[in-house]
Amino acid sequence: MTVEDIIMRYDGRKFTAYEEIFFRNFCRYLRNSASPSKLEHMSEILEGVFYDKMNMLKEGIAVTDRSSPVLITVVKDELTRMREFFRHYRRIGVRKFVILDNASQDGTREFCMSQDDADVFSIERPFTSARHVSWINKLLMRYGFDRWYISVDADELLDFPGSENFCVDDLVRAAEHIGLFRVAAVTVDFYPDADLFAFPNDCIRWEDTCWFDTDGYEMRKSGRCWRMVGGPRKRVLGTYSVLSKYPLFYLRPQDIFLSVHYLWPFKENFASKWFLVLKHYEFLNKEDKRKMTAIIEHGNYASNSREYKEMLETMSRNSALSFWNTSSVKYNSSENLMELPFMSSIFQEVKS
Numbered sequence: 001m002t003v004e005d006i007i008m009r010y011d012g013r014k015f016t017a018y019e020e021i022f023f024r025n026f027c028r029y030l031r032n033s034a035s036p037s038k039l040e041h042m043s044e045i046l047e048g049v050f051y052d053k054m055n056m057l058k059e060g061i062a063v064t065d066r067s068s069p070v071l072i073t074v075v076k077d078e079l080t081r082m083r084e085f086f087r088h089y090r091r092i093g094v095r096k097f098v099i100l101d102n103a104s105q106d107g108t109r110e111f112c113m114s115q116d117d118a119d120v121f122s123i124e125r126p127f128t129s130a131r132h133v134s135w136i137n138k139l140l141m142r143y144g145f146d147r148w149y150i151s152v153d154a155d156e157l158l159d160f161p162g163s164e165n166f167c168v169d170d171l172v173r174a175a176e177h178i179g180l181f182r183v184a185a186v187t188v189d190f191y192p193d194a195d196l197f198a199f200p201n202d203c204i205r206w207e208d209t210c211w212f213d214t215d216g217y218e219m220r221k222s223g224r225c226w227r228m229v230g231g232p233r234k235r236v237l238g239t240y241s242v243l244s245k246y247p248l249f250y251l252r253p254q255d256i257f258l259s260v261h262y263l264w265p266f267k268e269n270f271a272s273k274w275f276l277v278l279k280h281y282e283f284l285n286k287e288d289k290r291k292m293t294a295i296i297e298h299g300n301y302a303s304n305s306r307e308y309k310e311m312l313e314t315m316s317r318n319s320a321l322s323f324w325n326t327s328s329v330k331y332n333s334s335e336n337l338m339e340l341p342f343m344s345s346i347f348q349e350v351k352s
Helices: 003-008 017-032 036-051 079-091 108-113 129-143 168-177 231-237 266-270 286-298 302-316 334-339 346-351
Strands: 055-058 070-075 096-101 118-122 147-151 156-159 182-189 217-221 226-230 244-251 256-259 262-264 274-280
Touching (some): 055 108, 079 108, 096 108, 156 244, 262 266
Parallel strands (some): 070 147, 182 274
Antiparallel strands (some): 055 118, 147 244
C-alpha cells in the first residue's frame, strides 16, 4: 500500500465543503509527514470518515458562543461513569456535550439522551483505535472549524490548578491570551487505597478514588509532540503508556485531529506547557477487568491491543497488585496538581 493508492480510492468522490477541506489536508499530511508503517492505520481512518454511518438521535440545547468549548466523547457501556462525567464537566463550565454512543447495552445511550445539554449520536460499527479517530473527525466536521473543542474519553476528567475558581471558558481566554491553539495535558491515573479492580461489578466509589503519583514520569520528544510516559502503570505494571494528550484545542481549517494524542500540523503540539491534567479512572472494578479482557480478545486497540496484553500478563502473575503506596498523594483540591513536577498554571502564565 502506498500513499497514492490510498488517495486514489477517493478519486471522483463528491465531498461536502468540510469533507473537501479535511481530505485535502489529509492528503497533504500523507504526502509530507506520514510514516510508511502507519499507512494502513491512516487508510482505515479515511475509510471511517467517509463510509461509516452515524445517526443523530437527539439534539440538545444550542450554544452559539464559539469560544465556549464543545465537548466530544465516544462511549460504550459507560453508565457508571457518565453520571460523574456530566457532573464534573458541568461544574467546570462545559455547556455543550456531543456524545457518540457505540452500541451501548447498559443504558448509557438512554441516560445521555435524557440530558438537555447533550447532542447524542449513534454508530454501530465495531470500535477500533483508527475508527475512534475517524468518528471524532466526522463530528468535528459537523460542528465546524474556528471554534474550541474538548475531546476526552468517558474515564477522563479534565482538571487544572484553580479549577474551583475558573471555568473552561477562562481556560480558553487564557490560551488565546498566550497564543495557544492546543493545550497540553498529562493523563494521571487516580486510584483508591485498594487492589486493582477491587470495587464490585461496575461500582466506582469516587470519594475513595483520590490518590495519584507525583513522581516517576518521563518526558520525551518525538517528531509529533512531547510524549509523557510513566506513573503508576509503569511503576506497577511495567508499561510505557503514552500519557500526553491535547484535549483542549482550537480547530482551524488546516488542522487534523490525527490521534487521541496529537493533532497535525505537528509544530503546534510543542507550543504548550503542561497546563492540564486528565484524571484517569480505570482498573477500578470487576467490569473494568472484563472490558480489558474484551479489548485483548478483539485486538481493536493499537498494535493488536499489545499494551493491554502486557498489563494483563503482569496482573495474572500477582492478583493483589495495587497502585497505592506510601508515596501516593491524596487529592484534596486542584492545587495538589502543582505537586506534579511538570505542572504549570496557565493563569499564572497569563500574569507573568
